[in-house]
Amino acid sequence: MVRDVRTAAPLLVGRIERPVFTMIEVVKTDLADVEALCPDRLDLRSLASSGRPWSTLAMVAASLLRAQTDLDFLAFELIEPDPELEWRLFHLSVLGEVLAAVRSLGGRVLWRAPLSAGESSGPQFELRIGPHVWDLWFEASGAARHYRVASPYKAATAGVSRNQRAIGADIMLCLPGKRALMLECKWSGHGSYVGRDGYHQASSYLVEARSGIADEAWSFVIGPEEVVRSQSETVLDWPGGAAVVGAGSINHVRGLVRLLIVDSL
Known part of the structure; x- marks a missing residue:
């Protein structure tokens, strides 16, 4: 100690x-x-x-x-009393809501790798739900490399003179090649940070996912219920499958996960 x-x-x-x-x-x-x-x-x-x-x-x-x-x-x-760990506890809570939603649908959760605060080389969980096998990521910055697709972010910033780090949602539920739900966790009492900054990141992750990881993608910023009082979203008119970006609280996570999975069965 x-x-x-x-x-x-x-x-x-x-x-x-x-x-x-x-x-x-x-x-x-x-x-x-x-x-x-x-x-x-x-x-x-x-x-x-x-x-x-x-x-x-x-x-x-x-x-x-x-x-x-x-x-x-x-x-x-x-x-929780440690301010430097409070946001990570929220991150873990959102992950718990995703796993709870999967189990409520009769899904089987298989653990692949320890949770990591940095870039992961692969998904930490394998979810068997009906006829499908889903990947669940905790820190999805390694997703493009794992699925062997080109990252628009890396291509767009190739001329910037700095060491590039991959970007990725805090949590991503993915049926490779078909559907993906990205959740960006924002623990703050400031609506501008949750909404504005969260929207910037969620939009970026939507672009990454629709560039080869999944044909249909939903990307949401998730904040405290005191800040995000209702779920909101916008459907983008992109060719191909669904492209949705939005915001919700931790209370909306189970509904998002259930909708994504049930609609695929």
């Missing part, structure tokens, strides 16, 4: 690092032959009533044990 928080809380680490690592050395030497056991509620209650420092140890141990099994506690007590 000390190593994990060194960057975020250097002053705190400076105060506790020496005694913590001293305790670790004691565990490695004097307690090397003692079997480590997970404390139960009676152990924690006994520690809590034993005075300092055992009462503090009991509180920390109880939190760690709860975080192993209670995902709501882990998310809202330990992750």
Whole structure:
């Protein structure tokens, strides 16, 4: 834990690092032959009533044990209070809504790869729904390379003197060559950031998808329900299949996913 928080809380680490690592050395030497056991509620209650420092140890141990099994506690007590992680928690929540919608349709979810904050080489989930196999991406910036299609973004910015990074939606549900739903997650109380900036990105992802990844594509910016109070969209008059860009809240995600999948069955 000390190593994990060194960057975020250097002053705190400076105060506790020496005694913590001293305790670790004691565990490695004097307690090397003692079997480590997970404390139960009676152990924690006994520690809590034993005075300092055992009462503090009991509180920390109880939190760690709860975080192993209670995902709501882990998310809202330990992750959400950190502003730098709040937006990522929203991103994960949208992913959860997509998976919940798939399961409600009787789909089978197969895990392919760990979730990554950077460019992914392939989809993290395989979804088997009826006769089709869908790809579900968490960070879809590697989609063009994965599906072996040319990226309009890379071609359009080839003359810019900088290292190009691929672009891609935060989440993409794709039936390769046929349909794709892109979701750009915007966690903010500012409507201009969610709407204006989100629209710019969602529109870009629509262009990328319709350039070889899928014949029909829907691209939505997803924001908090306090900011995006109703779902809105516009249908573009493009040749070929559907081309839709719009906005919705996290409450609209399941409906979008269900509509996309049911219409393909």
